Amino acid sequence: MKKNVYIIFLIILIIGIPFFYYLSIDTLVSLKYETEFGECISNITGTDLCLQYDIFLGLTYFLALLTLIFIIFYKKIVKKEKIISPINLNSAFDDLKLSFEKGLTIENHKAGIRYLGLEKVKEWKSKFGYTFNIYSNDHFIENKPHFHFDNKGKGVSCKMSFEGKIFESNGKYEIDRKVLKELRYFLSLEKTQETIIYEWNTKNPKLKYKKKAYTQQRIKKIAKLVLNQS
Template sequence: MRTLLKKFTYIIFLTIFIIGIPISYFISINTLVSLKYETEIGECISNVSGIDLCLQYDIFIGLTYFFALLLLLFVIFPKKIIKKEKTIKLIDLNCSFDELKFTFEKGLTVEDHKDGIRYLGLEKIKEWKSKFGYIFNIYSNDHFIDNEPHFHFDNKEKSVSCKMSFDGNIFESNEKNEIDRKVLKELKYFLSMERTQETIISKWNNKNPKLKYKRKTAGNRVGG
């Protein structure tokens, strides 16, 4: 059984079942009393209301069993019924890109990395410090460019400052130098990774709650 409901909805349904069982059972018992006093022997139609009391009894006793069965399932299998919220493991964009670029500087190519080849080296464990100077920034109260969110990709040492889409397309370049083609290729590969997209979208949505963005799909080109 796959997860079906959010926790709040689960609680609402659980409450309906708990309340529904005694109510439907009480109505079915009342119907039996009416059958005894409002009908002729062997008959189902009430002499008072004209209602088919046999049918009414079958409906409400059936609802009683139905609610009881659903309540039992909800109590036994809450973890399978309640929809789990996806937890996003955010990464440090600056550190992660820096480390990825470091492997490329050691001779690996983007194609090698795609094929699962990794650089293994023995280095002293120390606090991370940028090796290449590339910095990701997402600012609060920002705006869409061409109906898309963006991040700032800067390198002060190389006089690079760009506004880029989450796919790595350059919207604006404000400083002297453009991004090196090799770096741009590595950046686009980095941005294609699932955890990178989850992190960058989460950071944008947290800092720009009025411009929530959902990742592009075939039927969803921009955020809303």
């Protein structure tokens, strides 16, 4: 439940407690003045005031209990919205590819092993020339969003799905097979998926892509297919 919805429900519950309690007290007054001693039926309205009192008092207790549950289990009821901290796709892929060039394998990276370079801290500059681009007011291809993957120096220009399927290749040359495997592994990473979907939805609000389409299970499946490639 979203926090604003939770707050609205909690306010309704808090208001409801004194409201139904007042109605139960009001019913007691009616029970005293509108019925014969020991009777429950109102001489004015014909209503069963005993039943009415039980209902209003029961609702009072029920709302009080529900309010208590809402307050105690706040953290479980309210789901915190995940804040996306987009990564720079270009530099992230560049760094990953550099790790592979230094001898790290996809299997090792998947196992949590990282390459630690002793380079000077400076402004990032592309080492391999590969760039990701997601354009505004774009369109779906095969009912899916896409990004542009280019390398002008190598004559590569492609439109690809977020899983790494090549929709169009308009460059002079195709993507190197080794780079494609590394790219597909990069796309299987959760942070990459979060960023690329976030950027697409930001730039193409009329063609928003559901983030839930990329579950952990699906991401692992993509990674497994990448690792099984020759």
